[in-house]
Amino acid sequence: MRLSIVSVVSVLLGTGIASAESVDPTEVQYDEYGAVEASLSGVPGDPASGAEIMKSRAKGNCIACHEVEVLKDAPFHGEVGPALNGVGSRWSEAEMRGIVANAKMTYDGTMMPAFYKTEGFIRPGDGYTGKAGKEPLPPILSAQEIEDVVAFLMTLKEE
Template identity: 45%
Template sequence: MRIAVTTVLALMLGVSGVSAETVKPADVKIVDGTVAQALTDKPGDPDKGRQWFMGRKLGNCLACHANSKMADQPYHGEVGPPLDGVAGRWSAAELRAIVVNSKEALSPETIMPGFYRDAGLNRVAKKFAGKTVLTAQQVEDVVAYLMTLKEE
């Protein structure tokens, strides 16, 4: 019975050979610019997502993107688009795809890294080879935070 339930859950996630707990990077499928299903079975935490977003040693989204909700943080980037109101422009499924693998979701020419990729990368230090920048749960947390950024 356990095998049947796992198989059904994997089919619901649109992947094969994985449990519903965490979708592995190689099993994430971007379809029409979206990753419709969450990467984990635990909902994203927007407060943690905010931490990853502004964290200079992990997500570091502020290095490239401005975000007026973080006016207290220094050095907002100007390389990427401002993320104010991003929840009104993109769905959670689209934002998840962009965070997971922006080159596939947006354009191969984007300089935004894929935060949930562990293969096909260039010039990766040995200690980071085979690892993702963010965990699946951290991706879900960042997406949950991004969904709080609505136009006011």
């Protein structure tokens, strides 16, 4: 019996099921339309956490540009980006992951920030110093935070 348990644990660890590793922002695989099939964290996203990230001015702050009816308790929804009501019915999880990670891979010229990018910026600022930042910069959101936001967005279905 002991040998069987050790074998099962070894197989699980070898396949990554027991411990997930995040994909580095420089290693994200986008398809030709900007979709990202594989999870960035290897862990399912938490929709409740994703909703909080979208409202947080220190994190995603998605509602600064997008209207989201189910987040009406958060003030000041923007109108710069499209309303996100029903996006879970319009895009697949892979498409949504790609848009949140780096929308420029799907929509060339978009104003939406790349939330999971660390290099290749035009000229990022270094805090409030007035000087250009040194790359690599940390991503705005972690791999798990991207998965959480995607999980929340996928709950927004057309009625």
